[in-house]
Amino acid sequence: MKQSLFTIKENVALTHDIMKMVLSGDTTDITRPGQFVNVLIEGQYLRRPISVNDAIDGELTLIYKIVGVGTEKMAKMTPGEKLDILTGLGNGYDTEKSGDRPLLIGGGVGVPPLYMLAKQLCAKGCDVTVILGFRSARDVFYKDEFEALGAKVFVTTEDGTAGTKGFVTGVFGEAGDYTHTYSCGPEPMLRAVYNTSVTSGQYSFEERMGCGFGACMGCSCKTLYGNKRICKDGPVLVKEEIVWEK
Amino acid sequence: MGEMNRLNVNLCGIDMDNPIIPASGTFGFGYEFAELYDINILGTFSFKGTTREARFGNATPRIAECPSGMLNAVGLQNPGVDAVIARELPKMKEVFHKPVMANVSGFSLDEYVEVSSRIDKEDCVGWIELNISCPNVHGGGMAFGTCASSAESVVKAVREVVKKPLIVKLSPNVTNIVEIAKAVEAAGADGVSLINTLLGMRIDMRKKKPLLANVTGGYSGAAVFPVALRMVYQVAGAVKIPVVGMGGVSTAEDVIEMMMAGATAVEIGAENLRNPWACRDIINALPETMDKYGITDLSSIIGAAQP
Incomplete structure (x- = not known):
């Protein structure tokens, strides 16, 4: 830090x-x-x-x-x-675990960190697919930027005003086979990805923080690997350790 | 007189290089900060409040911002006394070589006694800070510290089993803090520390619900400084044991005011969370700030503002 x-x-x-x-x-x-x-x-x-x-x-x-x-x-x-x-x-995403065909799923303001990730994954030669979920057409951003990296991009909107109508998990079939998922977005979206995906994956969580560097215990969460601090031990948790509470 | 000597204070018989103590709950067991600076420059620090059993604490959100401060409702998350002794203290000793202040909390008289007596046997512990003032747990914590007779009985019981200096951390959420301070002094406390956080709340206007999952939380940060200073002044004027002042302290000037009000040492809490180097910065700023106010050595100003 x-x-x-x-x-x-x-x-x-x-x-x-x-x-x-x-x-x-x-x-x-x-x-x-x-x-x-x-x-x-x-x-x-x-x-x-x-x-x-x-x-x-x-x-x-x-x-x-x-x-x-x-x-x-x-x-x-x-x-x-x-x-x-x-x-x-924060720990950030581990790009070593991606496999050849990583699938990146972002929802709303969870989209931004996937950009740097997609850039690194594309640079190491992965076949990157990105699903970006938004509420409505007026909320859509960064589709072109992901495409410019060479990623295959799907957009979903809840009201169908842009891309495919519905949620991010609705286009998993179309997105094709994947080796690992990386996701960031609201908790209901993360949970839907967790339930729909068939591979290992990394999930980035959000919580109200005090310090952001592990001192105050303000953003703790329970995991199968023990209590963790979203700010210091996260924000990225691996699929195997996640406990859904709320 | 060297720079270090100018800042020297003695708290309950233990010499400290300076009066600066990061407050419990804002400094963990020190490791996160040891990565940032040499924490041995501190007077000491008060480690995370320890209970008998491991505790996850309250549900999240546990943090809310306020004007010039914050609410927390962490709820004494800690790994429990066994793990603190087996795992945290050995790790802490690698990065901190001075006597540490052990913050102990509990939900029953038995628990306070058991945890204190076990912690008391640890060589690295200099002082025990008995937290009878946590506002974020139910059926313990503050319940002991808001009534003079229960405060007295828990301090008496712990006093019997510990040899180290016993400092009792007081709640500001009482009608008369002086009465509680006198009660714990009479029960055998070697010092008091105050204030713990002020009970508060915020509402999420979009959800029309309390912002914190625990509904209420403890208010700390610069905003509470005048309240804390007033209470330190009142208590220091009424007891003979040393007072450790805390509450909203963010600068070297605040430290000096706290000491003039009667504090022998000063804890710094929330400021560590917005500026992780806050305690280092304050220690570095003290000599120059003292010069500005014509102060030769800090221990000479303790209680200077008392009548």
């Missing part, structure tokens, strides 16, 4: 409530896709955990949803402004 100041280079809307922020700063502690950063926002007591969309050579891209007062403030920030960010948090 590293604390450093990042400078905003770009902060633009991708949809009505999803923003993309590109920053420059020290990205050396970001070692795996699926990790997150913790952003200190002026006037807010707790930092905001946000997944890493991409990190290359001192350039960090965050895609975040405006959900409350903290992210509302972030959305109003402009290029040149600085943010105090803790980087290198």
